[in-house]
Amino acid sequence: MAGLSDRKQKILQAVVTDYIQTAEPVGSRSISRRYKLDLSAATIRNEMSDLEELGFLTQPHTSAGRIPSQQGYRFYVDALMGPPSLTRQEEVYLANVFTQLQKMREIDQIVQQTAKVLSVLTSYTSLVLGPQFRHSAFKQMRLLPLDEEKALVVLITSAGHIKHRVINLPQALSSQELSQIVSYLNEQLAGQTIENISATRLRQLRSDLYARIDLLSQLLQLLEESSTDGEGRVFLGGTSNILNQPEFKDVEKVKHLLTLFEEGSRLSFVLETSSEGVSIRIGTENVITEMSDCSLITATYQLYNRPVGAIGVLGPTRMEYSRVITIIEHIASHLNFVVRDL
Amino acid sequence: MAGLSDRKQKILQAVVTDYIQTAEPVGSRSISRRYKLDLSAATIRNEMSDLEELGFLTQPHTSAGRIPSQQGYRFYVDALMGPPSLTRQEEVYLANVFTQLQKMREIDQIVQQTAKVLSVLTSYTSLVLGPQFRHSAFKQMRLLPLDEEKALVVLITSAGHIKHRVINLPQALSSQELSQIVSYLNEQLAGQTIENISATRLRQLRSDLYARIDLLSQLLQLLEESSTDGEGRVFLGGTSNILNQPEFKDVEKVKHLLTLFEEGSRLSFVLETSSEGVSIRIGTENVITEMSDCSLITATYQLYNRPVGAIGVLGPTRMEYSRVITIIEHIASHLNFVVRDL
DNA sequence: ACTTAGCACTCTCTGTTTATGAGTGCTAAA
DNA sequence: TTTAGCACTCATAAACAGAGAGTGCTAAGT
Known part of the structure; x- marks a missing residue:
């Protein structure tokens, strides 16, 4: 995986960013128009062709635009992704949530509320594993x-x-x-x-x-x-959010995920085995086959410096990685306090 | 709502039964073929036309078969429905479940397991309201x-x-x-x-x-x-089952229900306010607008002769009423014992 | 040696047309 | 009152044409 030329990286970044926003295959012209790379469509076409050769992009069919491959997303999150940031609005919202959470005494309530907040903020589906007994x-x-x-x-x-x-x-x-x-x-x-x-x-x-x-x-x-009692300690939030994603407009695809959501033990297994800190698993990097079209971002939270639970966000591979990561980090780190003061 | 002629009742019953099985508008010919009413298709057509006039049947479009209207289903469950019955297999399954439930000590576990069983047996979505504190x-x-x-x-x-x-x-x-x-x-x-x-x-x-x-x-x-703390006492089972129903092949329709499923307080309200014993609410008889394409069958369970909780099954109006009612009755009455021995 | 403009080609998508078939309503005969 | 026959309706599927977006290649420009 030698270094990609600077220009290729910029183009890859443009493709990923655009595709994350639009969910449509992105063509060379729209890139040269929307991103000020000062390159003609033809040049970009050549580069994109190379990027496809290298495995970072794919084409749904011959005469369509490009879509990031799993490897493309991986490179994006590892090297290209913009710096984490929250809007002012989101920060205010989070602050409110935190003071609310602080007041709650029942762990179940806290976990459930966390799941809800996480899903509302991200517009994806959230998974929260409560502190493990x-x-x-x-x-x-x-x-x-x-x-x-x-x-x-x-x-x-x-x-x-x-x-x-x-x-x-x-x-x-x-x-x-x-x-x-x-x-x-x-x-x-x-x-x-x-x-x-x-x-x-x-x-x-x-x-x-x-x-x-x-x-x-x-x-x-x-x-x-x-x-x-591993079973049942996972709370979900925003399960209906996946239906807003165009990649799940087909009922059959949804069904597999929905069924998975009912299998508490498998979900808790995923979260239990997630590594300490923030982890990002893209597509087939997920062990669970039902998630192979999805990306899962998780973070653990600690009690006395030992990870006791985890929170996660599940969305399509075409996920707003940067935003989600920031939110997850905030919430997880706050959860450390909440859990300790319980 | 004067009496329907015997023949009209038989035909209505045939239409409902057929439609419940096939989910396709049912035509006059298929009735004269499949049900031994010894009537020609033409006669049945006339009767069906009357039944439509009376509001028991509807036509999706001019030259299609008939579909039971809400009023049609209502008449069906009130007067026509076959006697409740379980297959041998189902009885065995239930017996097993009951001995399992009997052993459980945690109320949450029992409620959750009940929800699961209910959904597996009926192939619809189940709602279970735990005993109210x-x-x-x-x-x-x-x-x-x-x-x-x-x-x-x-x-x-x-x-x-x-x-x-x-x-x-x-x-x-x-x-x-x-x-x-x-x-x-x-x-x-x-x-x-x-x-x-x-x-x-x-x-x-x-x-x-x-x-x-x-x-x-x-x-x-x-x-x-x-x-x-009304919130959160409702457990769901088989939420993905609704996706198997052809009436929910459209993602938009599913979304409303899925979102409803996340609103614990509204669900528990429905169950709390359901009348004692078995209650059947068809289509818009449900107060919740999201359920207006669905039927909800509920039953309460008692502790010391006071209803303390309820179980329910939610499916399309085209639901196997008879079967579901039987199952719900069995499980609710068993729950009475389980809860008492807790 | 790159970059870019031009152009032919590919493939999806959409709208139109056409054929098929299930089912009805009506009429007239049994 | 029931039934057979028939014309009519409407949804669905298949076939087809045209548009549009995008590509790959070639040749000219820098």
């Missing part, structure tokens, strides 16, 4: 007796996650025994991350307390489920 | 100190709803004072439904405890939010 450390477990038969068990992690569940109390248990069991568990598990409380460890605890197996297994089940 | 009665409020500054407050209703929130403790408060405040609140609020704990009542409490206003308002905020 299983990455945070076990802090303590509490038992709140409700009546003779039932108690509420509350699981608290160091990251402030809280999960509760009603369990049935074995009749024969004194309240003293109860608190013994709980404090034993607290001792054993304190400080470990939820995902590291492995099955073997749980098995061992089970044998330690085999006399109280009925109660214990209810408590442990809560833990176990917490470490594996 | 605000209809159940206040039972008790507990405070779990976490550390010096923070405590977890847990709100428990008689229906078993549980909600928690971390609040900041005013430093100056002894644990004794704390428990006094909490038990005072418990006394004052016990037994009232969340939605009836009105603003005036809350104001009164506020003045009673004005010395501890900072703590109190945090506690009361939790209550207040609980009584008004």
